[in-house]
Amino acid sequence: GITIALVIAVIATIAAFFTLGGIKYVTPENVLDTEVRKNLYQYIEEYPGSHLREIARELDLKPSNAAWHLRKLEQTNLVRSREIGGKKVYYLVDGGIEARKEAIAEAILKNKNAREIMLYLSENPGKHLLEIAHALELNHHTVKWHIKKMFEAELIDGDTSNSAYPVYFPTELGYEVAKNFSDYLKKPIARAA
Known part of the structure; x- marks a missing residue:
């Protein structure tokens, strides 16, 4: 009775998972496909050296949600972070060393x-x-x-x-x-x- 129903439910779930595409991995090609990550990227581009809570507040995101998406931007080498004064600040990889220096400077001068x-x-x-x-x-x-x-x-x-x-x-x-x-x-x- 229940065991057979449970086995059928598990098999149906697994089949649906593989049929519908399964887990979508975040890659450098698709990382900016979501509106949230696109907004995060643009915010950091405009305000390098911003920290997590500031970014989350300005973009009306929960800090945990912002942190997850920022990690995806870091994993795909679009954004980097650095610990400054006890806070992790973010800047774009695109600007190289100058972007890093500017982000650190702005974080300090806040x-x-x-x-x-x-x-x-x-x-x-x-x-x-x-x-x-x-x-x-x-x-x-x-x-x-x-x-x-x-x-x-x-x-x-x-x-x-x-x-x-x-x-x-x-x-x-x-x-x-x-x-x-x-x-x-x-x-x-x-x-x-």
Whole structure:
């Protein structure tokens, strides 16, 4: 009775699975066929350095759903990710090293203190850590931490040739990202209905 019905149901399910095409694998050729992944790709193209929760919020996706689709974009080598400040940020493979540098820079500058330090150095190059801390009324340890992150991201350079204390200057990338970063700040924020 029940055993025969169960066996027939299992066989019918397996037959339907193979007849109707089975599992569809995500390949580089079909990865952008879904609207969700296409939207994710376009968002990352426009806002490199965005992190998972930000992307999910802006595209009105559940973080788990966004993470799954982002993994598919990574597996097909369209998108890469990198851990910055405890968050995984995404950028396109297409832009190569420059896209990676820009994404990392933008991820760092989403922090208010880092952004203030970068803008201060853009307007006042050649300042040392204590001068920056005093001018921005920040703790020197906070400034030191952000300076280290910006130095690693090639946003600033340090010079110790004239003093025991290094003075800092924005790099070309630092100037460019600081100038263009205002576009990110002007981006409309998605509001819950």
